[in-house]
Amino acid sequence: MKKKWAILGSVFFLAALICLCIGRYPIHPDQVIRLLLTGPGADNPATGNIADQMKIFWNIRVPRVIMTVLAGAGISTAGAVFQALFRNPLAAPDILGVTAGAGFGAALAIIFLVPAAIVIQTSAFVFGITAVTLAYILAGLSRDRSPSVLVISGIVISAIFQAGLSFIMYLANPYDQLAQIIFWTMGSFHTASWAKIQAILPVLVPGILALVLFSWRLNIMTQTEEDALSMGIPVMRWRIFYVVVSTLMVAAAVAAAGTVAWIGLIVPHIARYLSGPEHTRLIPMSAFLGGLFLMVMDTVARSVLLSEIPISIVTSFFGAPFLGYLVIHAGKARFSHDT
Amino acid sequence: MTLDIRHLTAGYGKKPVISDINMTAAAGRICAIMGRNGSGKTTLLRCINRVLPLMAGSIRIMGEDATQLARHHIAQKISVVPQAAFSPFAFSCLDMVLMAGAPRIRAWAAPSKKEICSAAAAMAETGIDHMKNQPFNAVSGGERQLVMLARALFQQTPIMLLDEPTAHLDFTNQHRIMALMHTLARKRKMTVVITLHDPNLSHYYCDDVVLIHQGRIAAAGTTADTLTDTVLTRVLGDNIQLDVTTKGVFVAVPRTIPPKMDDMADQSLENQKPYNKKVSL
Numbered sequence: 001m002k003k004k005w006a007i008l009g010s011v012f013f014l015a016a017l018i019c020l021c022i023g024r025y026p027i028h029p030d031q032v033i034r035l036l037l038t039g040p041g042a043d044n045p046a047t048g049n050i051a052d053q054m055k056i057f058w059n060i061r062v063p064r065v066i067m068t069v070l071a072g073a074g075i076s077t078a079g080a081v082f083q084a085l086f087r088n089p090l091a092a093p094d095i096l097g098v099t100a101g102a103g104f105g106a107a108l109a110i111i112f113l114v115p116a117a118i119v120i121q122t123s124a125f126v127f128g129i130t131a132v133t134l135a136y137i138l139a140g141l142s143r144d145r146s147p148s149v150l151v152i153s154g155i156v157i158s159a160i161f162q163a164g165l166s167f168i169m170y171l172a173n174p175y176d177q178l179a180q181i182i183f184w185t186m187g188s189f190h191t192a193s194w195a196k197i198q199a200i201l202p203v204l205v206p207g208i209l210a211l212v213l214f215s216w217r218l219n220i221m222t223q224t225e226e227d228a229l230s231m232g233i234p235v236m237r238w239r240i241f242y243v244v245v246s247t248l249m250v251a252a253a254v255a256a257a258g259t260v261a262w263i264g265l266i267v268p269h270i271a272r273y274l275s276g277p278e279h280t281r282l283i284p285m286s287a288f289l290g291g292l293f294l295m296v297m298d299t300v301a302r303s304v305l306l307s308e309i310p311i312s313i314v315t316s317f318f319g320a321p322f323l324g325y326l327v328i329h330a331g332k333a334r335f336s337h338d339t
Numbered sequence: 340m341t342l343d344i345r346h347l348t349a350g351y352g353k354k355p356v357i358s359d360i361n362m363t364a365a366a367g368r369i370c371a372i373m374g375r376n377g378s379g380k381t382t383l384l385r386c387i388n389r390v391l392p393l394m395a396g397s398i399r400i401m402g403e404d405a406t407q408l409a410r411h412h413i414a415q416k417i418s419v420v421p422q423a424a425f426s427p428f429a430f431s432c433l434d435m436v437l438m439a440g441a442p443r444i445r446a447w448a449a450p451s452k453k454e455i456c457s458a459a460a461a462m463a464e465t466g467i468d469h470m471k472n473q474p475f476n477a478v479s480g481g482e483r484q485l486v487m488l489a490r491a492l493f494q495q496t497p498i499m500l501l502d503e504p505t506a507h508l509d510f511t512n513q514h515r516i517m518a519l520m521h522t523l524a525r526k527r528k529m530t531v532v533i534t535l536h537d538p539n540l541s542h543y544y545c546d547d548v549v550l551i552h553q554g555r556i557a558a559a560g561t562t563a564d565t566l567t568d569t570v571l572t573r574v575l576g577d578n579i580q581l582d583v584t585t586k587g588v589f590v591a592v593p594r595t596i597p598p599k600m601d602d603m604a605d606q607s608l609e610n611q612k613p614y615n616k617k618v619s620l
Contacts (some may be wrong), residue, residue, distance in 0.1 A: 088427060229388075231418040231441045231442065232411035232441050233411075
């Protein structure tokens with residue numbers, strides 16, 4: 001286990017170094033290490049080329065890499081948690097409507113409010129949380145307390161917010177607003193900045209740590225409600241705790257970058273392949289792999305073509321075939337209930 | 340009495356499934372709950388475990404009112420072996436057993452080395468310690484039942500409830516698990532409550548029996564006194580009789596075997612005769 005983490009750690013640092021080098025403005029690895037050692041905004045009398053490089057490096061590339069790692073880790077951890085809560089390896093963190101709500105909130109801000117980054121981000125965050133709360137209230141009105149009712153409520157609420165989003169897109173000015181909304185719904189980290197990191201870090205880091213800390217109980221949450229109760233776990237209360245923490249994290253990540261498709265579903269599967277299904281090992285592995293995966297995907301998104309590719313296109317393009325590969329090779333037991 | 344139930348009425352929605360149930364169970368003894376399908380056996384177990392709220396009556400566990408106990412306190416007193424178990428994820432058998440440590444383990448902690456050893460000991464007690472690292476979903480139905488039993492043992496409770504533990508097991512495994520329960524009840528001084536369908540198993544392994552008919556107690560008492568022809572006929576239907584085989588084994592067998600299609604073609608009257616041939620085990 002220790003050896004595995006040592007290998008994964010080295011892979012991560014190597015990947016981070018490469019991601020910092022690659023870009024529209026390539027920086028030599030030597031230079032990257034020098035810049036990292038000098039620190040940001042160091043009072044260097046350097047002029048011209050070096051100063052530009054430093055600015056690009058510290059104000060654009062570093063925050064972008066940090067943000068992708070944070071968002072990827074947060075969304076993937078939430079994905080692993082949701083798969084446990086809904087006892088279904090195909091559950092994704094947006095199953096309760098957080099993404100649909102956030103998309104609606106962002107579009108609303110772009111059209112009717114001030115289309116400034118902080119306003120869009122706040123509106124997306126608030127509506128993401130609102131959507132999940134509504135799904136929870138709707139499920140609470142039913143006498144059936146099973147997670148499947150919650151999933152159906154999530155589908156209902158998602159559909160309503162999707163319709164709202166489509167309506168706003170219909171109203172939008174096709175020359176600038178519509179493009180902005182569409183780009184948002186496909187996600188991108190090109191707006192990454194230290195200010196955005198300041199906004200999402202206080203949600204994502206404590207969120208991931210809380211889920212790592214309370215990861216063992218997730219094993220019990222995958223059992224039937226009656227079995228979990230028999231083992232002394234007040235299921236309803238713990239389900240709310242896990243849903244609240246995961247939703248806050250996904251809402252924060254999505255609000256900052258727009259929709260990031262697939263990674264919440266696929267990364268936990270890759271993690272299970274490496275660490276097994278036991279959650280004290282699975283949750284840290286999901287966080288780690290999610291950060292790594294999204295960092296690499298974002299580097300692809302910003303460097304393959306001359307212009308930026310939306311992140312969801314890249315994650316779907318690489319993620320979906322990978323899940324297909326796992327379906328074929330990982331064996332039956334990982335996807336089916338019984339043997 | 341570790342378990343004392345008085346005038347219990349419960350059900351789903353507004354309609355009671357069981358009403359006016361009175362029963363007790365004592366430490367070191369196995370109590371069988373018998374009755375036909377839909378008679379309310381599982382409902383009664385769910386009430387004792389406080390998963391289903393009571394409509395009327397009272398349940399006292401170790402002298403305490405069960406309705407006043409918090410979830411994790413109940414889990415420290417009662418463990419449950421469910422009828423059939425599967426896991427949506429391929430946990431190892433040891434991970435499945437460890438889950439029952441939850442009432443003792445703090446919410447933010449994982450099982451300690453000591454807990455892992457004690458879980459392994461519970462698996463050894465049910466004879467499955469060689470399966471610790473096997474995925475739960477890949478072992479056979481009988482072995483899964485033993486894993487669930489080890490899990491209930493690891494919960495270390497004075498009371499254990501088993502919901503038809505023999506339902507999916509083959510003949511040998513049925514007797515194996517019942518014999519194991521008998522030993523455990525005596526050795527650990529546990530109060531064991533089991534729902535069963537087979538009167539033979541109740542007779543061989545259980546000390547007390549409670550028979551439920553249409554949601555009410557039809558008879559209750561020690562197995563030797565209670566399991567009689569009249570009682571069984573009243574509760575399980577009129578096609579049952581008790582007998583002793585030529586080798587001296589007590590058995591409950593059908594009174595008549597209904598005529599079958601191929602026999603009827605013979606139009607032989609032999610088939611209409613009561614089925615009196617003795618069956619040996």
